[in-house]
Amino acid sequence: xxxxxxxxxxxxxxxxxxxxxxxxxxxxxxxxxxxxxxxxxxxxxxxxxxxxxxxxxxxxxxxxxxxxxxxxxxxxxxxxxxxxxxxxxxxxxxxxxxxxxxxxxxxxxxxxxxxxxxxxxxxxxxxxxxxxxxxxxxxxxxxxxxxxxxxxxxxxxxxxxxxxxxxxxxxxxxxxxxxxxxxxxxxxxxxxxxxxxxxxxxxxxxxxxxxxxxxxxxxxxxxxxxxxxxxxxxxxxxxxxxxxxxxxxxxxxxxxxxxxxxxxxxxxxxxxxxxxxxxxxxxxxxxxxxxxxxxxxxxxxxxxxxxxxxxxxxxxxxxxxxxxxxxxxxxxxxxxxxxxxxxxxxxxxxxxxxxxxxxxxxxxxxxxxxxxxxxxxxxxxxxxxxxxxxxxxxxxxxxxxxxxxxxxxxxxxxxxxxxxxxxxxxxxxxxxxxxxxxxxxxxxxxxxxxxxxxxxxxxxxxxxxxxxxxxxxxxxxxx
Numbered sequence: 001x002x003x004x005x006x007x008x009x010x011x012x013x014x015x016x017x018x019x020x021x022x023x024x025x026x027x028x029x030x031x032x033x034x035x036x037x038x039x040x041x042x043x044x045x046x047x048x049x050x051x052x053x054x055x056x057x058x059x060x061x062x063x064x065x066x067x068x069x070x071x072x073x074x075x076x077x078x079x080x081x082x083x084x085x086x087x088x089x090x091x092x093x094x095x096x097x098x099x100x101x102x103x104x105x106x107x108x109x110x111x112x113x114x115x116x117x118x119x120x121x122x123x124x125x126x127x128x129x130x131x132x133x134x135x136x137x138x139x140x141x142x143x144x145x146x147x148x149x150x151x152x153x154x155x156x157x158x159x160x161x162x163x164x165x166x167x168x169x170x171x172x173x174x175x176x177x178x179x180x181x182x183x184x185x186x187x188x189x190x191x192x193x194x195x196x197x198x199x200x201x202x203x204x205x206x207x208x209x210x211x212x213x214x215x216x217x218x219x220x221x222x223x224x225x226x227x228x229x230x231x232x233x234x235x236x237x238x239x240x241x242x243x244x245x246x247x248x249x250x251x252x253x254x255x256x257x258x259x260x261x262x263x264x265x266x267x268x269x270x271x272x273x274x275x276x277x278x279x280x281x282x283x284x285x286x287x288x289x290x291x292x293x294x295x296x297x298x299x300x301x302x303x304x305x306x307x308x309x310x311x312x313x314x315x316x317x318x319x320x321x322x323x324x325x326x327x328x329x330x331x332x333x334x335x336x337x338x339x340x341x342x343x344x345x346x347x348x349x350x351x352x353x354x355x356x357x358x359x360x361x362x363x364x365x366x367x368x369x370x371x372x373x374x375x376x377x378x379x380x381x382x383x384x385x386x387x388x389x390x391x392x393x394x395x396x397x398x399x400x401x402x403x404x405x406x407x408x409x410x411x412x413x414x415x416x417x418x419x420x421x422x423x424x425x426x427x428x429x430x431x432x433x434x435x436x437x438x439x440x441x442x443x444x445x446x447x448x449x450x451x452x453x454x455x456x457x458x459x460x461x462x463x464x465x466x467x468x469x470x471x472x473x474x475x476x477x478x479x
Contacts, residue, residue: 004030005024007020007120007130007477010478012113013113020109023100023131026103026127027102027103031090031105032066034079035074035076036062038062039073074088074090076088076118076122086115087109087110091106096143101143101145133472134473134479148463148468148471149181149417149460152471153173156168161283164289165288169413172413177417178459185455191448192449222432225421235412241290242286242399244293245294245317245321245325246258247317248328252327254296254327257295258282286392286395287396294321321348324345324349325351326351326372327355328363330361330363334371342372351375351376357386378391421454427447428447428451431448
């Protein structure tokens with residue numbers, strides 16, 4: 001890239017510090033044209049029997065040469081008239097040991113919108129152009145500092161809302177998933193070499209591949225692909241959040257449950273049925289897992305038009321949820337309204353909260369499982385806080401499949417990556433079927449090579465320009 005780009009690298013709004021980033025061959029000249037270093041000297045004096053430095057500057061050195069990788073204090077000046085734009089710190093970093101693997105300059109000025117815009121305008125007037133969204137990271141990819149999956153993980157690091165999602169994204173940015181994909185491609189390369197030499201040089205003294213060995217190699221590769229696919233559901237929940245909907249009839253404790261999970265009074269709680277007329281959505285973290293929690297209007301028959309609209313929204317929230325928390329009153333048993341809700345939960349992963357057990361319980365776990373065989377049952381009391389720890393544990397188990405943790409490298413968080421891994425797995429399955437049928441090796445080679453290319457798209461080695469541009473278009477300016 002011969003041009004030099006610039007953008008504001010920090011979030012829009014007020015802050016103590018804001019950063020303007022410049023990258024490209026003219027980064028140093030852009031910086032030197034608008035930034036002048038200032039080094040103030042202070043003299044040593046005495047006061048109250050102790051040695052101290054006078055607060056007044058007694059002299060200063062102006063415009064010393066900028067040293068590579070040394071943060072320098074100074075002023076941003078408008079070259080046209082020498083007017084002061086802002087007081088700042090600046091650093092120049094010489095390629096290739098930078099984020100983009102190009103020359104990079106960063107100016108740390110006051111974090112006001114006005115200051116940042118003025119500094120950026122000066123950069124654009126003195127040799128840089130405005131960066132496109134994601135262009136800094138795109139240059140890191142094109143210059144070989146990151147592969148495509150690592151570049152995509154940068155977005156997840158920036159957008160992470162919990163420790164768990166941040167750790168997974170950081171691991172992938174450091175190359176955990178890339179290493180898994182490269183190992184798989186190495187396995188496929190070895191297999192392709194064996195197949196190809198047996199096809200092209202059948203009479204030479206080379207290692208012969210038979211169908212039994214081919215079956216074994218394909219099976220080992222497929223096992224690795226299936227392990228990645230198994231972690232994709234967990235990865236999606238960690239990245240996007242687990243959609244949890246609280247469902248139940250009116251006045252059963254749904255709003256109290258939401259308030260208990262959020263640890264604040266977000267939903268109105270009264271003894272009057274039908275208080276919640278609309279869905280209420282909030283985000284929270286449970287054991288490091290981002291959760292999108294929706295409290296719904298009680299589902300029941302009603303003539304109230306406003307409540308009917310809320311009930312329809314409740315049904316929509318149930319349909320799009322990953323997990324349903326279905327609340328019933330243990331002290332009342334199943335009511336007609338409870339039984340009318342159960343069909344809406346069919347084929348949904350559901351935890352039945354047997355609430356109000358502090359008032360006694362006439363409804364048992366056996367009675368619930370008779371109506372809802374696949375459900376998990378937890379006894380709760382919103383009044384006493386009983387069962388909340390167990391509920392959070394069940395939610396964590398759902399995300400991690402009952403395992404205490406998974407290796408970060410085995411968690412696929414990106415939908416694009418998951419789709420490509422599934423496509424590669426389908427190609428390997430096709431190759432396995434042909435191998436078991438003892439079909440010609442050149443047919444099998446086509447599927448193995450396609451699986452190799454599919455995995456290459458994840459790290460960018462076989463991705464076309466359209467895919468690359470689509471990936472970086474999702475980035476924000478300055479990243």
